[in-house]
Amino acid sequence: MGDLPIVRFEEKIVETVKENPVVVVIGETGSGKSTQLPQILYRRGYAKSGIIAVTQPRRVAAVSVSR
Numbered sequence: 001m002g003d004l005p006i007v008r009f010e011e012k013i014v015e016t017v018k019e020n021p022v023v024v025v026i027g028e029t030g031s032g033k034s035t036q037l038p039q040i041l042y043r044r045g046y047a048k049s050g051i052i053a054v055t056q057p058r059r060v061a062a063v064s065v066s067r
C-alpha cells in the first residue's frame with residue numbers, strides 16, 4: 001500500500017499535539033485521519049503516558065480502526 005496523504009504531515013501533527021491541549025485535524029475523506037492518527041500517536045509514545053481513544057459514529061468502525 002502507498003502512503004496516505006496524512007503521512008506527509010506527521011511531524012507537523014506531532015509538533016502541534018505537543019504544544020496544544022486540543023487539536024482538530026481536517027482532511028479529505030480517505031486521507032488517513034482515522035487509520036493513521038492513532039498509529040502516529042502510538043509510535044510517538046502517547047500510549048505510555050495515557051490512553052489513545054478512538055471514536056467513530058458506529059461501533060463496528062470504532063472497533064476496526066482501534067485494532
Ligand SMILES: Nc1ncnc2c1ncn2[C@@H]1O[C@H](COP(=O)(O)OP(=O)(O)OP(=O)(O)O)[C@@H](O)[C@H]1O
Nearest residue numbers: 001002003004027028029030031032033034035036
Ligand atoms: N497504509 C495505508 N496505505 C494506503 N491506504 C491505506 C493504508 N491504511 C489504510 N488505508 C486505506 O485508506 C483509507 C483511509 O481511510 P481513513 O478512514 O483513515 O481516512 P479518513 O481521513 O479518516 O477518512 P474520513 O474522513 O472519511 O473518515 C481506507 O480506505 C483504508 O482502507
